[in-house]
Amino acid sequence: MSDLLAALLLGIIEGITEFLPISSTGHLLIAEHWLGARSELFNIAIQAGAILAVVLIYWRRLWGMLLAFVGRDAPAAFDPLGISTTPAQSRDYAFKLVAAFAVTAVLGLLVKKLGWELPDDIRPVAWALVIGALWMVGAEWLAARRAARDGERVAIGWTVAILVGVAQVVAGVFPGTSRSAATIFVALLAGTTSRAAATEFAFVVGIPTMFAATGYELLKLCKGGGIGSEDWAALGVAFVASAITAFVAVKWLLRYIQSHRFTAFAVYRVVLGMALLLWLPAGR
Incomplete structure (x- = not known):
């Protein structure tokens, strides 16, 4: 498979999975075992492509x-x-939004200083997919009970904002968790019982987060003299593919959640996670 075609496929995978609560990082780690590993800048830049769709x-x-x-x-x-x-x-x-981003930025830089890197082993990703599915179902059930008792709440409180900022970092440290899932369901548990309002805040707070992460990695690459080693053609193809597919995926999800719960995504996560745990050879 050509490098550009592999980059195109990775961009499409990122665009579809970045905002659906099924873990884009987890899917990219799985895909890269067959399509070839990419640089950290590549992975973050195509996430920025998906975030561009949310800006539009x-x-x-x-x-x-x-x-x-x-x-x-x-x-x-x-x-x-x-x-x-x-x-x-x-x-x-x-x-x-600024408060949530500030929490993410401070904790994210701390994690970087501690030397954290994405794992090569897919097995933790599989477990995160399964455990995250159970978390999604439980959080949505509790939010629905609270909404039935007290009425639906669309407001984003300060506690919600701070916890969403923390959730973004947790999702980055544990691939397979899903940034969108972590932030949406933290918001639901913390008091915003409206699926639409929680989803919107989770999506919009990702804009400064992912653009800042892309800028950070690009600056680090420039300082390290590795800017010339990046395949910019492949990155450009993946960026555009990610932006286009994410635009379609977000538009669809915003309509979907008006009349559906997230249960179907939880089922998908369990099926994928269990399939990986059963079929992957030891150590993968």
């Missing part, structure tokens, strides 16, 4: 938050689900 989908929401954040009069923004947002609400939402 939420651009009105983001513009309203930006204007409100700097104290300008902003028109009422709205998200892809048609939820109207006042300038004051946009400003509050923006501050909570």
Whole structure:
């Protein structure tokens, strides 16, 4: 298989799995066993391609938050689900996004300083897929009970914002957990019982997180003199493929969660995780 075709396939896999709660990093680690390992910059850059899709989908929401954040009069923004947002609400939402990102940035840099690297063994990924599925089902069930008792809550509280920031780092340390799953279901457990509101915050907070991670890796590569060793053509192909497929996947998911729970994704995770545990040879 040519290198460009392999990069295209990896970009498509990333775009489909980045925002579905099934773990993009886990799927990429599995795919790279057959398509060849890639640099850390490649993996983070194609995640940034997927995040670009979210920027395009939420651009009105983001513009309203930006204007409100700097104290300008902003028109009422709205998200892809048609939820109207006042300038004051946009400003509050923006501050909570900054808080979540700050927590992720500080903890993420600490993890980097400790020398953490992605594992080569797929078996921990398989276990994370299975355990994460049980966590998803339990969290959504508890959130549904709370919503039935107290009414659906769409607000993002400060506790939710801080815990979402922590969840992003946990998902990065344990591939197979899924950043979107960790952040969505932490938000549901922490008090935001609306699937739509929890999903939106999880998606939007990924924008500064993944763009910052890409910039960090690119700067490190430049300082280390390894910029010339990167296959930029393959990275470009994967980036574009990731952005296009992620745009389609996010649009579909936003419609899906309006009338469905996340149970189907949990079942998929269990089936994939168990298949990997049963079929992988020891040590893989």
